[in-house]
Amino acid sequence: MLRWKYSRPLLGLLLVVLAIAPLFTNNPLGKPGLQQTMAVAFVWGALALTYDLLFGFTGLLSFGHALYFATGVYVSCILINHDVVSWWLAALIAIAVSAILAFLVGAASLRTTGITFAMVTLAFGEAGHVIVNRNFFNLTGGENGIALNAENVPQIWIGVFNTKYIYWLALAALIFTYAVIWWVTESSAGKVFSALRDNEQRVQVLGLNTQHFKLLAFVISAALAAMLGFVMLIAAGSAAPRFAESGVTIALLLMVVIGGAVTRWGAVLGGIFYSFASTRMQDLTQQESFKSIPEWIGGPIAEPALLLGLIFILIVMFSPGGLSGAYYRLRLKAITRKSS
């Protein structure tokens, strides 16, 4: 087995540490600043995992995943702000809306395959971005987005001193997403997903309706993305058009490729790393010592996209399995050396 025998106990230990660290103030995670950064990073890690289900496990290169995430953010925010239903029902409705939307869009765009599918999903995703930017019926607030009405959500999520509750919400969402994706990909339907990626014709010959299985993967990942959209709404405190940009999907693609597709933990790690790196790098460039670097080098470095883009290119060129793929290759080498 490629799995290290201590990996599961260690992961359990790590989760316990992450969960109880905010209770004490004598460690970095006891401060609201890092709690907030980590909460956002957890959401991105989980979102990358939902994208891995599409791209890594099922082989669907979608460029419109932001649409379902943004649906989760906006639908729950609108329902909560207008006091239509209570917050948890708003979240459930947002998930349902996103699933239905994914069903309709998926049914149309899955008629195409490969690169054309990528372009078509991109176009549908951009349509979503245009909708929230146009501010129809004054619902989405246009370019400024809408602030979450803090009175209509549980008060434990409001205020700087309560950031640890947002942190726990995000951690719980990540664990929940991981569990669902684990369950789906290990189920018999999940095996069909992987078979579709490897050889679609063969699945067809076996008498299975390939379209139905692709659509199933599409809808599951969209529903999970909408749930994470709700968590992001709580963490960010507002719904903004940047959640609907095609840049979100491209970021997810980077996270999955950097972390490594199909290993599940690779995508999560890639998402957390990406989100953490883009937040922290901007803080880093604000420091005094950074000012001494000449402008023509310092300017581009201040843009997180430069380093992440370069890492991404290097990984695609030289280590196609990403970080987790490289880890498994090293394990394989170690095991074969031991046994020979």
Place this chain on the structure above:
Amino acid sequence: MDTFILIGITGIGLGALYFLVASGLSLIYGLMGVLNFAHGSFLTVGAFVGWWIAGKLGPDTSMIDFIIAMFVGGLAAGLFALLIEQLLITRLYDRHIDQALVTVGVSLVVGALLGGWFGNDLIMFPTPMWFLTAVNVGGAMIPADRIVYIATAIMLLIGNWILLKYTRIGLIIRAGVENRNMVNALGINVRRAFSTVFFLGGFAAGVGGVLVSVYSNGVSPLIAGSYLIYGFIVVVIGGMGSVPGSFLAAMMIGVIRQFANYYVTGLGDFVVVILLAGVLLIRPQGLLGKVRA
């Protein structure tokens, strides 16, 4: 009637810009199967080089200065595209998804570099005075810059047509789009056709970049965004690998979008997406595309 002509010609002008982006995308995809996300950065590189040249040529940009800037911008973008192709794309031969991924990385890096050097705000692009005047077409006053877009796109279409129809490399490109393996089997090296297509696509995108920065009143690393997406849509509707198809689809989308936006603000983008969905359902290979074997 005046408004009708004005909107129509503005739409065609917009379509001309889409065509400049889409023609390269279409040939690159048709010949090599590469979904080129870096095409937007070719456009931006062309725009910035053109802006730099136009600034060097003097405070009052004449028409000749502008044409030189446009040409050099296109050349720079073409050479940049060639560099990307040689450095990255050829090494990922036949790994189509990875090729698309690597171009995503290129677009991020180029965006970050230009954003770091010049900032993300619009910088004024010096244009000839003539661009600010209006030309009388059938009673409608058309802004002169629209005419330039359309003329450039038509010249590019004709140039493309001559190259593809009457030169040896053009013949190889056309044959390669139709059946690449067969061309290889006949002992012709398709690699050189790949490089040519990348250079030409980059050139067209660079020229487009200079024109786009005139249209959006300045250069910035962000100007390419929506044009790349519209470029993709044009390629899908027009048919992969068909330059005339791209031309037709670009004009169609430009005009339809302008008219829809005139009657209901913001409707244009929807109409285009619906058109895309419709074409995919009825004719998945696009208007002038051929069914792939």
